[in-house]
Amino acid sequence: MVKRVLILGGDGFLGWPTALHQSSKGNEVLIIDNYFRRNASAEYKVHTLYEIPSLNDRVKFWKKLKNRQILIEIGDICDYEFLLNSVRNFKPDVIIHYAEQPSAPYSMIGHKEATFTLKNNLIGTLNLIFAVKETNINTHIIKLGTMGEYGTPNIDIEEGYLKIQHNGRNEEFLFPRQAGSLYHTTKIQDTDLLYFYVRVWGLKVTDLMQGPVYGLFTDEMEDCDELLTAFNYDEIFGTVLNRFMVQAVAGVPLTVYGKGGQTRGYLNILDTLNCIDLAIQNPANSSELRILNQFTQTFSVNALADLVIEAANSIGLNTKKETIVNPRKEMENHYYNPSAKGFKKLGLKPNFLTQEVICKILQKIIRFKNKINVEIIQPKTKWT
Amino acid sequence: MVKRVLILGGDGFLGWPTALHQSSKGNEVLIIDNYFRRNASAEYKVHTLYEIPSLNDRVKFWKKLKNRQILIEIGDICDYEFLLNSVRNFKPDVIIHYAEQPSAPYSMIGHKEATFTLKNNLIGTLNLIFAVKETNINTHIIKLGTMGEYGTPNIDIEEGYLKIQHNGRNEEFLFPRQAGSLYHTTKIQDTDLLYFYVRVWGLKVTDLMQGPVYGLFTDEMEDCDELLTAFNYDEIFGTVLNRFMVQAVAGVPLTVYGKGGQTRGYLNILDTLNCIDLAIQNPANSSELRILNQFTQTFSVNALADLVIEAANSIGLNTKKETIVNPRKEMENHYYNPSAKGFKKLGLKPNFLTQEVICKILQKIIRFKNKINVEIIQPKTKWT
Numbered sequence: 001m002v003k004r005v006l007i008l009g010g011d012g013f014l015g016w017p018t019a020l021h022q023s024s025k026g027n028e029v030l031i032i033d034n035y036f037r038r039n040a041s042a043e044y045k046v047h048t049l050y051e052i053p054s055l056n057d058r059v060k061f062w063k064k065l066k067n068r069q070i071l072i073e074i075g076d077i078c079d080y081e082f083l084l085n086s087v088r089n090f091k092p093d094v095i096i097h098y099a100e101q102p103s104a105p106y107s108m109i110g111h112k113e114a115t116f117t118l119k120n121n122l123i124g125t126l127n128l129i130f131a132v133k134e135t136n137i138n139t140h141i142i143k144l145g146t147m148g149e150y151g152t153p154n155i156d157i158e159e160g161y162l163k164i165q166h167n168g169r170n171e172e173f174l175f176p177r178q179a180g181s182l183y184h185t186t187k188i189q190d191t192d193l194l195y196f197y198v199r200v201w202g203l204k205v206t207d208l209m210q211g212p213v214y215g216l217f218t219d220e221m222e223d224c225d226e227l228l229t230a231f232n233y234d235e236i237f238g239t240v241l242n243r244f245m246v247q248a249v250a251g252v253p254l255t256v257y258g259k260g261g262q263t264r265g266y267l268n269i270l271d272t273l274n275c276i277d278l279a280i281q282n283p284a285n286s287s288e289l290r291i292l293n294q295f296t297q298t299f300s301v302n303a304l305a306d307l308v309i310e311a312a313n314s315i316g317l318n319t320k321k322e323t324i325v326n327p328r329k330e331m332e333n334h335y336y337n338p339s340a341k342g343f344k345k346l347g348l349k350p351n352f353l354t355q356e357v358i359c360k361i362l363q364k365i366i367r368f369k370n371k372i373n374v375e376i377i378q379p380k381t382k383w384t
Numbered sequence: 385m386v387k388r389v390l391i392l393g394g395d396g397f398l399g400w401p402t403a404l405h406q407s408s409k410g411n412e413v414l415i416i417d418n419y420f421r422r423n424a425s426a427e428y429k430v431h432t433l434y435e436i437p438s439l440n441d442r443v444k445f446w447k448k449l450k451n452r453q454i455l456i457e458i459g460d461i462c463d464y465e466f467l468l469n470s471v472r473n474f475k476p477d478v479i480i481h482y483a484e485q486p487s488a489p490y491s492m493i494g495h496k497e498a499t500f501t502l503k504n505n506l507i508g509t510l511n512l513i514f515a516v517k518e519t520n521i522n523t524h525i526i527k528l529g530t531m532g533e534y535g536t537p538n539i540d541i542e543e544g545y546l547k548i549q550h551n552g553r554n555e556e557f558l559f560p561r562q563a564g565s566l567y568h569t570t571k572i573q574d575t576d577l578l579y580f581y582v583r584v585w586g587l588k589v590t591d592l593m594q595g596p597v598y599g600l601f602t603d604e605m606e607d608c609d610e611l612l613t614a615f616n617y618d619e620i621f622g623t624v625l626n627r628f629m630v631q632a633v634a635g636v637p638l639t640v641y642g643k644g645g646q647t648r649g650y651l652n653i654l655d656t657l658n659c660i661d662l663a664i665q666n667p668a669n670s671s672e673l674r675i676l677n678q679f680t681q682t683f684s685v686n687a688l689a690d691l692v693i694e695a696a697n698s699i700g701l702n703t704k705k706e707t708i709v710n711p712r713k714e715m716e717n718h719y720y721n722p723s724a725k726g727f728k729k730l731g732l733k734p735n736f737l738t739q740e741v742i743c744k745i746l747q748k749i750i751r752f753k754n755k756i757n758v759e760i761i762q763p764k765t766k767w768t
Contacts, residue, residue: 166539173560189573
């Protein structure tokens with residue numbers, strides 16, 4: 001059955017491939033985006049590896065290629081009237097909420113960026129909750145959270161909730177969370193917001209605790225440069241794996257922050273798309289905040305560096321790693337054992353981080369080698 | 385030693401008595417307030433039992449009576465430049481943060497009020513954190529939280545933190561929290577904000593999980609009507625005990641929401657002042673988020689009603705209770721066993737809710753009997 005899919009932040013790194021994938025499946029797609037990422041990239045001079053067409057042009061390319069129309073609206077979900085009208089007019093079955101300020105370093109730059117992150121992420125989510133209540137309480141909200149909400153506790157990380165026995169009595173709570181940046185803290189706060197309104201108003205919510213995503217190659221983007229999603233490798237919007245791969249191509253050492261034992265759960269962009277599909281096809285129930293941990297493998301920073309070095313050397317690049325002072329305040333060696341049973345149960349077949357996958361991305365980066373600016377990789381934003 | 389005490393929200397129900405008490409002790413006091421409570425009371429037509437002089441006049445009365453100067457600035461802590469300049473100029477040793485939108489029903493009226501509550505409470509706290517970091521990281525922040533952050537879990541409520549054993553491993557977390565209104569949820573979110581910056585920047589923070597406060601009689605206010613703090617008994621800003629006492633005086637039944645088994649921790653306003661004193665004299669350490677549960681007794685709504693009926697009847701009022709449909713979504717019978725050892729250890733000598741205390745407040749209300757508007761007691765704000 002055709003679904004009406006509203007994607008908030010649909011111009012972003014994950015939003016755009018999700019829009020293509022959902023459109024490709026025959027669903028009706030509306031993108032809302034405020035161009036924050038593009039504007040901030042220009043303001044802080046941290047451009048993506050290659051130029052990205054305007055959202056308008058992207059949609060035209062897609063239409064030309066597949067004869068499928070993706071609807072777009074440029075606007076800010078922090079403007080409640082705008083969001084409410086869009087939701088009222090489009091009548092979505094599901095709303096995928098990617099419209100948060102997504103960068104931990106950005107949120108730590110200064111007061112301006114902290115305020116923006118807090119307002120954008122919380123007011124945006126509050127407006128979404130109210131818009132769904134005003135229009136159709138049965139709309140399934142799929143919200144992008146982060147594995148970073150859990151931090152790096154010394155106990156196993158369960159999926160969203162934890163049964164606690166204390167002084168002979170029992171209760172189930174949201175898994176206790178403590179994050180490592182203001183950005184990650186706003187995601188905890190968002191989960192608290194959703195949890196409250198789920199209990200009071202009976203919303204249907206899926207909150208995806210996602211790890212860092214890598215990869216560029218999805219069925220819809222692979223063969224058409226104009227449809228590629230952004231590739232950030234800078235200190236603000238880049239992820240550690242992207243930075244390493246660009247450093248390998250640029251012929252500079254891979255910069256490991258501190259001891260490099262920092263361990264996180266990662267996943268291929270193909271699995272992000274599959275997880276979103278599975279969440280759409282198996283919606284949360286009314287009055288349910290369903291929390292799913294969304295990653296397929298865990299790696300330490302050192303392990304990632306070693307994987308990239310192996311792949312890079314195999315294609316003739318001469319690569320090594322070096323340690324730099326950690327700009328963040330985080331544990332550099334720690335226990336990390338998160339669960340991810342939910343999506344397995346829903347049928348996810350993971351795409352793992354193989355040498356082949358890394359080499360394929362490296363080859364793509366090599367095509368844009370002359371555009372690399374290694375200056376923007378070095379961390380300037382300090383936590384303290 | 386004289387302390388410099390900045391009180392955010394110092395025109396409010398607790399802020400004003402705290403300002404008087406700190407001034408009376410010889411400390412230098414600056415009040416910042418944005419008049420939200422006064423403006424909202426006018427907007428929603430829920431006036432206090434008696435008129436309150438302007439903050440300017442209050443301070444003049446105090447000066448005349450005690451020859452002590454309390455400084456005031458009318459302004460909004462959500463305006464960062466304003467707050468930063470005030471903190472920079474006044475150079476406080478301690479900042480008491482009462483400047484949050486404090487009403488659960490207000491936060492549940494609609495989108496406008498929800499947005500205001502979220503923005504006011506979180507941006508205000510974020511600005512405070514940044515102002516302290518910019519000026520003097522050793523400034524002790526005393527933040528008013530609420531026992532409502534914990535909700536009503538089926539296990540004992542500890543003070544702030546909980547040691548958890550899970551699959552044979554151990555970790556200490558913030559006590560898991562789930563609140564019963566958006567207002568209470570923003571207090572959880574505030575605690576998360578403070579917790580993050582305490583860990584990253586080394587702030588000194590005391591977070592007070594306070595229960596509902598009753599009482600009007602402090603050494604500084606008792607003999608001077610012009611210095612009295614506000615007495616709210618309406619559905620938005622009033623507390624259950626105030627509503628019951630006003631209903632007893634007005635000769636209408638005490639309205640119990642639902643089954644009346646809702647149990648909370650309460651305290652006398654004298655103990656709020658004493659707790660704040662104790663927190664000032666025993667500041668948190670650097671990098672410490674010290675959480676103290678601030679109440680002295682627990683009561684169910686039914687128990688409070690029965691206490692008020694007993695007191696009211698003893699002074700010749702003829703009072704009974706009646707059940708009305710609960711406008712809130714909350715458990716009406718539940719386990720409730722919160723700890724409050726921290727302030728006992730610091731030396732708090734509690735003032736309990738005796739028949740004498742209730743009768744004294746009833747006598748005060750009787751003086752203003754002709755000003756009572758029983759219409760504003762009935763709940764109009766529904767949670768669902």
